[in-house]
Amino acid sequence: MRYRAVLRAGLLLAVGALRSSRAADLMQGRALVMHGAPGITACSSCHGVNGQGNYRLGYPRLAGLDPGYIFHELESFKHFSRENAIMQPVAQRLSRVQMMDVAAWFASQKPLPPKGVHPSERTIALGEKIARRGVWSRNVPGCFTCHGPRGAGVGSRFPRLAGQYPNYLKTQLHDWRRGFRRNDPLGLMQAIASRLSHREMSAVSEFLAVDRIHGKAPALPGRRVTRLRYTRNFLPPLESAIPRGSFGxxxxxxxxxxxxxxxxxxxxxxxxxxxxxxxxxxxxxxxxxxxxxxxxxxxxxxxxxxxxxxxxxxxxxxxxxxxxxxxxxxxxxxxxxxxxxxxxxxxxxxxxxxxQGRGYPPLKTPPHPPNAVSGAQIFASHCAVCHGPDGQGTRDASGSYVFPPLWGPRSYNSGADMHKVKLAAEFVRANMPYGRGGMLTAQQAWDVAAFVDSHPRPPDPRKRR
Amino acid sequence: MRYRAVLRAGLLLAVGALRSSRAADLMQGRALVMHGAPGITACSSCHGVNGQGNYRLGYPRLAGLDPGYIFHELESFKHFSRENAIMQPVAQRLSRVQMMDVAAWFASQKPLPPKGVHPSERTIALGEKIARRGVWSRNVPGCFTCHGPRGAGVGSRFPRLAGQYPNYLKTQLHDWRRGFRRNDPLGLMQAIASRLSHREMSAVSEFLAVDRIHGKAPALPGRRVTRLRYTRNFLPPLESAIPRGSFGxxxxxxxxxxxxxxxxxxxxxxxxxxxxxxxxxxxxxxxxxxxxxxxxxxxxxxxxxxxxxxxxxxxxxxxxxxxxxxxxxxxxxxxxxxxxxxxxxxxxxxxxxxxQGRGYPPLKTPPHPPNAVSGAQIFASHCAVCHGPDGQGTRDASGSYVFPPLWGPRSYNSGADMHKVKLAAEFVRANMPYGRGGMLTAQQAWDVAAFVDSHPRPPDPRKRR
Structure with missing residues (x-):
């Protein structure tokens, strides 16, 4: 499949870009790579017949690169938009047809998985961040956003990065930055390299060398939730500040x-x-x-x-x-x-x-268990004046409720948070009697909450049949 | 209707609270109010036969008050939980039955609308705020939240305030604060009065005097929207800070x-x-x-x-x-x-x-009208490398799009904001080419946006049939 795709790409290259009279010839390419030609060093001397390159010497892995990209780079060496003392003389002696054949051959080879690169966990984390996310505070896009998911390469302008040797990648980044390499579209790589630190260039190069194209993105560790705290007294805006218009x-x-x-x-x-x-x-x-x-x-x-x-x-x-x-x-x-x-x-x-001020101020478990009988007395003395002796609230002359019923069919149902004695006690302690919050002791609040809670109310709708 | 309701209230009072052998007698009450009795000054001398009171002298309007409330206040004068040199001797000479009759009479009278009170707009605004909303920063609930909507009164513990004379109300607030009056449930009024300033007590008293019970709440003026500005560089949290657990x-x-x-x-x-x-x-x-x-x-x-x-x-x-x-x-x-x-x-x-940084940085109208022909040239030189010469984007080997198509069936439809040339130009100017935002001039951004916009795309779904 891959072979065919490459062949098709080579064909397109041939027909479209080069207006050549023939398609790329894989076998011709292979011969050139293996043996070179008069005045042309064999590519295999450095890159190997299968284009796996050489990690130690920093010769790049060419296997599996896009043929259009390889062709473009050879042309760049020839025209000095990419400077390299070894490649320049080679490129100058290759014809366009030869370049095409060599490109097609290397493109058809399968890149081997990386070996011998063992970056630290920290380096991987930094490199992955740059590769996946970029450093947008300095306008650096993530590598993968142009070079494709996991750096597998996109078209002939954004070469495969995955599995490339880290020292080669690092050299390239430095070359972009120093202007030794300037054959990138829109100066994009030059801009990126100039915005990365040396440490970042190393890290992303090492990460790209070891990352598996088809591996899943590693799960980030994840922190415990540590919420920002706002400990000042927050004041909502004045009612008079509600704006005009539809939103207001x-x-x-x-x-x-x-x-x-x-x-x-x-x-x-x-x-x-x-x-x-x-x-x-x-x-x-x-x-x-x-x-x-x-x-x-x-x-x-x-x-x-x-x-x-x-x-x-x-x-x-x-x-x-x-x-x-x-x-x-x-x-x-x-x-x-x-x-x-x-x-x-x-x-x-x-x-x-x-x-600060969210919810109701929490109460600890009371010294004595909440006692609904004592709660009934507190209710009569402190709550009944508004909520009525029967807890059914008080209405005005028009029939609307001024003080709400606390139990029975017109009150909250037993699925409500307020049905929890603790929450009700917290509400009562801080806010009741209305306008006189804090008047009851914590124990009194617990007791009256237990009393309120001891009455029937509509059932939890989740439990209704 | 009102007469009947009052009668019924009087009956309840009689049966429930007083265990009296008879219902309140309105005519007896009227006689007492008009003429007094041996040793008892006629109520009408100060409050008038119909209980409208006297604004200038600060005698309260009793007409339309709850009979239970009037009875309770007479009892309070008698037992010194409310101090008043005029009322104390009167109350001490009234029997409980007489109190009931008088209360029933005044309750049955219709309060006249207030006259002669003309607070300033500012005073009304402050008073209304206190009456409706309270001053919760000092734990003062709004008057209406207990005394009912527009202060119409609720039951016999929260008397009608609407239309009461402002100097009377002000005196009462001062009496609560000074402890001359201490017959309130749970010390609520005492607490409230002690938390209000003199100016606030005046304002709310004057507001209550003029407010119409059945009037609509006046529309608050409403301000022009003035948004809080955040002009620092906001930094969203690091990806590594995403918490553990379900939320993360x-x-x-x-x-x-x-x-x-x-x-x-x-x-x-x-x-x-x-x-x-x-x-x-x-x-x-x-x-x-x-x-x-x-x-x-x-x-x-x-x-x-x-x-x-x-x-x-x-x-x-x-x-x-x-x-x-x-x-x-x-x-x-x-x-x-x-x-x-x-x-x-x-x-x-x-x-x-x-x-700061919201949306795309706005662009002014360009010096020359956006020109799609010049835009086409910019597109070819600056955009085609990623978006393709045909604007249809670029895919990776797996077929997913690395660079998006900008028009045609797989792009945004003509209802999208990006379909507006201005917005597209703003996006392009700040963000394109990807990673090299700011490379194009504003005019170039406008031109290329016009070029992109000149191509067909799916129709606006709101206009589809």
Whole structure:
């Protein structure tokens, strides 16, 4: 197959580029390589009959190179756009037809796997980075992006690099840089070589020598997640700073949904709770699961569903569990409005940072196990005034809920995070009574959370039949 | 209706709270209010028969208040949890039944709209902010979040504030703060008053006096969009910093899709282009529409589709036009992977910032109109080496495209942004030839863009029939 492909390439070369009267002759090429001709040293003296070259002396491996490329290089030697004391006299004595034949022969040979090159792990890592990714901070593209995946070569202008000898490659890079070689398209290689350090040139040359074309890219080690921390007090922008125009209107709609979910997201809300009931000050308050802290923390892996979850999917979970309703589709206006609102609240917050004030301040396990009986007393004295003695919330004259029900059919279902006693205790300790957060002791918060949790509520929809 | 509701409330009060043997008697209440009783000053002397009070003297409007609240306040005067030299002797002489009757009478009266209060625009703005939003930086909830929408009152513990006289409200706030009034649930009002400045107490009192309960919330002015600018050189994290675990795996998958879209997102790609063809260095390179800059700029209003667009919808547009394919559903793994990858690239970038290096560096209109004929010459000398003389790109031996086709059936369709000559010129000027961006002059970039654009490509799917 390869032989045929090369032959076809040689033919094209012959017909198109050289306007020669005949196709490349492999056997003529082989004869020249083996024996040379009057005044022409045999190529095999340095490159070997099969074009495997010589690692120690830095003679390149020609086997498997593109015939057009080999031809082009011979021409370059002839016309001094590539300087080499050995090759120049040879190239000057070869006819174009001879060049073609030699090129076709070497191209038809199979390159042997590299041997004897043993770079260190560090060198491989650096070399691989340059080969695959480049150094774009200095405008250096990765070798593979032009020379093809794993450096297998692309056409006749981007030769195969894989398995080439490292000292040869390194010499070439230095030659580009010094201008001894200047036969590259658009001065690309010259520019690249001048932007690489000596160490980088060595590393990439050694990596290319040992890399397997068909090998899989080695798995990068991967670090433990170390999140950037943002320990200052983050302040979301003023409401008065919401911009004019369509984007601002979308942010405002998101805020309205957040503020009065049953009315503004009627299709998706399944109870009478609003987002702001759990996220105080409409998602702004630090320590009350503020939306600016959540926004920059997604997408993230969630243990809860064993999935990498986007902010939209996180919002859908809120609707499903805390709202006991239906998740708004990701491309619904409700979703875009909420995401726009969160995004706007997070203006200036560093993407991916662990923001101080995220979630509810964590509580340790209490000294005494949470006690719902003592919780009932705390509820009566501290919670009932707003949430009602029966925990069913309080409505205004129009019938809408001013204070949310904490259990029963109109509250969050048992799939909601707030159904976990620990989380509820953390919320209560930091944020309840409303406007007087911190009034209860940690133990009181645990107890009242246990009391709230001891009541029936709609079932987890994942467990419904 | 209102009369009946009040009567019912009075009944409940009678039966539940007071264990009295009879319901509140409105006529008895009216008589007491009008004429007083032996040793009891007539309520009307200060509050008026209909309970409208007196603005100038600071006597509160009682009309329309909750009867339970009025009763509770009379009890508070009696038991000294609310101090007032005028009310104390009156309350001490009223029986519980008389209190109930008076409360029922005042509650049944309709409060008149406020008159004579004319706060400045600035005062209204500050007052409204406190009433609606609170001052959560000092743990002050908005008045309306407990006293109900527009301060209409909630139950008997959170009285109606709307239309109350501002000097009365201000006095009350000062009384809470100084401890002259201490009959509030959980010390909430005391805490709030102690956290407000005198100016804020005035402003909110005046706002509440003039605000219309059923009026619409006034539209906030809205500012012109002034984006935070990030003018330093942003550096996305090193590839070696991709974390372990599921999130890291998702990021890596996103990077693979970005790198080889036709292979890794086969279902959605409609041509042979990859994301990295337009977003060099796999979306990292400044000036090449880097993904870290895009990530923090969405959601945003796009003139193109007249919609506020999320990052997912923006990605879908790329698939539809640049990839000439099908948009991946927003909850598909392909989408989550791409968003996770962008999010990870943007680690540390401020949300919403206009990042230096976003998009392609803008070009001004060229001195000469873009000329496709001169563009053809530039293409032949500078572009054909990689993209092929026919612009159809170059493949490696395996048949995959190393350099993308720029027109024809396998390239982007005419709905893509890159189909706009200006954008293409900007891309070319900054980024082409690959690794040698900036080599062409602006005029050359315009010309070659016009040349590329002059070729046929798949139609805009929005215009297909």
């Amino acid at each position: 209107a979308m942010v405002r709609q998101g805020e309205r949904i957040f503020d009065d979910t049953p009315a503004e997201a009627r299709r998706y809300a399944g109870n009478v709770l609003s987002c702001r009931n759990c996220h105080i000050d409409r998602g702004r308050k630090a320590g009350s699961a503020p939306m600016w802290a959540a926004y920059v923390a997604f997408p993230a892996y969630r243990v809860r569903n064993h999935k990498v979850t986007t902010i939209e999917q996180r919002i859908q979970a809120c609707f499903r569990f805390s709202e006991n309703g239906h998740p708004p589709p990701q491309d619904s206006r409700t979703m875009t409005a909420l995401v726009s609102y969160f995004y706007w609240l997070a203006q200036g917050a560093p993407t991916g940072a662990e923001m | 795996a998702m990021v890596r998958q996103g990077e693979r899709i970005f790198d080889d879209t036709p292979a890794e997102a086969r279902r959605y790609a409609g041509n042979v282009l990859s994301c990295r063809n337009c977003h060099i260095d796999r979306g990292r390179k400044a000036g090449s529409a880097p993904m870290w800059a895009a990530y923090v700029a969405f959601p945003a209003y796009r003139v193109r589709n007249h919609k506020v667009t999320t990052i997912e919808q923006r990605i879908q547009a790329c698939f539809r036009f640049s990839e000439n394919g099908h948009p991946p559903p927003q909850d598909s793994r392909t989408m989550t992977a791409l968003v996770s990858y962008f999010y990870w690239l943007a680690q540390g970038a401020p949300t919403g910032a206009e990042m």
